[in-house]
């Protein structure tokens with residue numbers, strides 16, 4: 001087969017849509033000779049996730065496909081060589097380097113460029129736009145020295161650019177918007193106000209209704225001057241004032257273009273020359289430019305269909321979108337603005353946690369027409385499907401945004417009710433029917449597997465949660481029972497074991513295995529059962545030390561080389577000089593490396609197993625207790641100095657932190673627990689990063705729960721505000737006990753909440769409104785755990801039988817492991833690298 | 835049994851049965867070598883292996899949790915560091931591609947535990 005005999009399709013522009021066109025055409029037919037011209041120096045990359053370049057992704061990570069892909073698929077690719085002229089009479093294009101390429105069909109995918117308004121001074125150094133990787137590199141280089149920066153434009157892209165500046169460490173970042181509110185094209189006034197509020201709380205400075213009249217500075221920007229006479233001093237400016245379709249080539253070739261730009265196309269994506277198509281951001285369809293990637297992909301599909309005798313047409317596109325701006329969810333779907341008398345709106349607003357939700361319903365109450373979600377966009381996918389598929393609403397449509405308040409699952413349950421043709425992944429045009437049949441026919445059970453089969457979820461990624469729900473629900477419908485069993489030895493979830501052990505008074509691992517398990521157990525179920533038993537009875541864990549992970553077995557964290565660390569409790573970080581001296585003396589005597597931890601206390605590293613009881617004996621005699629640094633249990637309650645010393649302090653945060661640390665110390669939980677108490681909103685104790693955090697207010701305390709630092713940081717959410725000390729403790733008892741009873745093994749509170757059907761509103765109902773009627777039990781169970789507290793190290797130190805277990809050699813208890821090697825570093829010992 | 839290759843074994847007394855925790859292990863110093871001894875109480879069995887975990891060369895296997903896996907209930911120990919597991923019968927690594935560990939025969943007479951070292 002000679003390439004020459006095939007019709008030639010020339011694509012101008014190797015951006016997201018141009019690339020997708022090639023991919024889609026190849027999938028349908030190889031009977032074309034494909035030639036691509038790109039202006040940029042690199043192959044097509046994912047512009048939608050451009051900002052992730054700042055977050056550590058490389059240009060290669062962002063590529064839609066590696067350069068080799070073009071070669072493998074026999075695509076002739078000319079990079080860095082823009083087309084300068086289209087000669088329609090001879091059906092050829094002329095590139096800058098002088099290539100003359102004939103075409104049978106021409107596809108214009110030239111995208112758009114950032115619109116730069118005609119403000120005096122835009123040419124100054126330090127004024128940039130945000131569209132290509134090269135732009136990003138420039139911004140990055142500039143931000144390294146800039147102390148302040150502004151973004152011109154408070155739309156979707158402008159806010160994303162502002163986030164980029166914050167991420168790049170520009171201390172003072174401003175957003176300047178001409179309209180009286182942010183994102184005027186996507187969300188309503190009240191939603192904008194909420195978004196603004198949240199973004200300001202995160203450190204952005206927002207200026208609305210500001211017309212920029214000139215850019216000041218001598219060659220280099222130093223300020224923005226506004227029409228109202230005010231001035232904003234900044235070191236750099238990123239312009240994000242909209243996009244301008246790249247129609248210059250089309251215009252030159254005499255194709256019809258719109259008054260305000262854009263290449264005019266019909267429903268078949270044909271321009272005024274039937275041999276020439278235009279797709280993506282350069283195309284003007286029914287007076288509309290689509291600045292999103294999904295409609296561009298759909299246009300590519302239409303052209304492929306035209307070239308392969310199909311009948312697909314483009315009939316407009318839903319502009320619904322969901323994004324996370326600087327950690328704030330923002331979504332709008334359907335018609336976000338429609339109002340009385342054409343619809344009635346239901347609005348939910350919680351100013352405190354910054355959540356705003358609005359849904360617009362048809363006047364007869366039957367259908368959902370559109371809406372806006374700020375602060376919590378969990379429900380977005382399902383709401384969008386409800387609009388698009390004209391699903392008849394339930395009798396209480398407010399449940400859609402408030403969560404079913406009876407506690408029943410809302411989102412996961414609903415997906416199976418969608419019609420088969422419901423479009424789940426709009427970027428890749430994958431329907432519910434497609435997804436279900438891949439599960440049923442190919443036996444795919446994971447999102448990754450699904451991505452390989454039909455690319456669902458590989459575009460913007462917004463549909464991934466729904467794809468997952470669909471996979472699981474299909475499996476479930478097929479009778480595949482999905483259950484989080486602990487391991488091969490226990491066919492139960494952790495929560496089920498908790499109830500079974502309580503009802504059957506199971507107190508040992510052996511009894512658990514005999515009654516409810518099989519085989520001899522393993523390293524997964526032993527500590528998990530140990531945790532359940534501890535959560536029920538809080539008996540001394542060293543009594544069954546061999547079912548514990550090594551840290552719990554030896555009541556110390558194991559280190560490289562096999563030595564252990566010693567962390568005495570220093571509740572809330574408060575310590576007397578006398579106790580500090582004891583720590584110093586003990587560390588010196590046993591040759592331990594000392595370090596202040598990230599949890600406001602002191603860690604002594606490098607202890608030999610056989611020294612542990614002696615070390616702890618000395619510490620306990622000086623009034624210390626175990627700090628449970630080794631346990632899945634409360635670590636530290638971080639405090640700030642609070643009203644006793646601080647001029648801003650509202651209450652005594654140190655005393656409260658000490659009380660809380662002592663109340664919950666030693667209690668075992670599914671994973672470790674961390675807490676903090678701050679004396680005012682300045683939040684020096686970082687309480688909102690903790691599993692439970694407390695912040696003093698004028699009227700009492702605000703209680704936040706389910707925050708997490710670690711690998712996947714997440715802020716805690718407000719559970720209750722302005723409560724007094726007793727109420728706070730009461731809610732904490734209930735909250736912690738509910739977590740201990742229902743979470744999976746090794747699941748931190750943040751993940752637990754993320755997986756909870758109904759989320760925070762459900763949790764709040766259980767803990768505050770006692771919707772399950774279990775609060776009295778939770779409090780009593782917690783009290784039992786508190787009453788059973790022992791300092792485990794005290795028990796060991798005082799018990800010769802237990803002490804014996806702490807030796808390296810059973811037959812030479814005094815001898816230390818000769819393989820343990822240390823070296824010196826900055827005057828202290830360090831373990832030798834393994 | 836294979837004929838001919840009868841390996842002579844020296845039985846070395848290492849500890850008392852009561853020195854080893856139920857369903858757990860200890861480390862013994864035997865002729866300069868560190869040997870992990872496991873008291874698999876649940877099955878009434880005893881095992882011994884090298885104490886060194888081949889993954890990061892750590893002397894810790896005796897401090898690992900024991901258990902079993904699969905339909906045959908193959909007895910195993912999990913290293914406390916990164917939870918590589920090794921068969922107590924063959925020493926073979928049951929996950930990952932660490933090399934196998936050495937196993938030793940064990941016998942119990944009265945309350946005395948012996949480990950067998952080959953003298954061949």
Ligand code: SRM
Pocket residue numbers: 557558559564565567595596597598599600601602603629635636672674689690707708709710711712748
């Ligand atoms: C000592 C310390 C680092 C330091 O030098 O400051 C530390 C050391 C360890 N951390 Fe940590 N973490 C320490 C503060 C933190 C913090 C900061 C904090 O608590 O304010 C965090 C993030 C906050 C959080 O957890 O939400 C933190 C997040 C982790 C994680 C990730 C948890 C997550 O949810 O992603 C692990 C891994 C795990 O637990 O599974 C971890 C695990 C560990 C372990 C236990 C790893 C291990 O199993 O050997 C380290 C043991 C050291 C030892 O032998 O004592 N450490 N670790 C800090 C002890 C604080 C204390 O006084 O108890």
Ligand SMILES: Cc1cc2nc3c(=O)[nH]c(=O)nc-3n(C[C@H](O)[C@H](O)[C@H](O)COP(=O)(O)OP(=O)(O)OC[C@H]3O[C@@H](n4cnc5c(N)ncnc54)[C@H](O)[C@@H]3O)c2cc1C
Pocket residue numbers: 012013014015016017018037038039040047048049050051081082083084109110111112130131132157160246249279280281282290291292293294296323460
């Ligand atoms: C920072 C940022 C964030 C975004 N976030 C989102 C989002 O969250 N969701 C979403 O849906 N969309 C988002 N978008 C928009 C999305 O990236 C665009 O809709 C999409 O890239 C349009 O694809 P395109 O192929 O039409 O244009 P482009 O990707 O711009 O590609 C056009 C290409 O054609 C080249 N070209 C132009 N003229 C010529 C010529 N004469 N010869 C050769 N080559 C030429 C250009 O150099 C360019 O490489 C975002 C955009 C940006 C910049």
Ligand code: SF4
Pocket residue numbers: none
């Ligand atoms: S961050 Fe990692 S390396 Fe550092 S102490 Fe925590 S677990 Fe260890």
Ligand code: FES
Pocket residue numbers: 887888889890891892913914915916917918
């Ligand atoms: S050292 Fe044993 S598993 Fe890593």
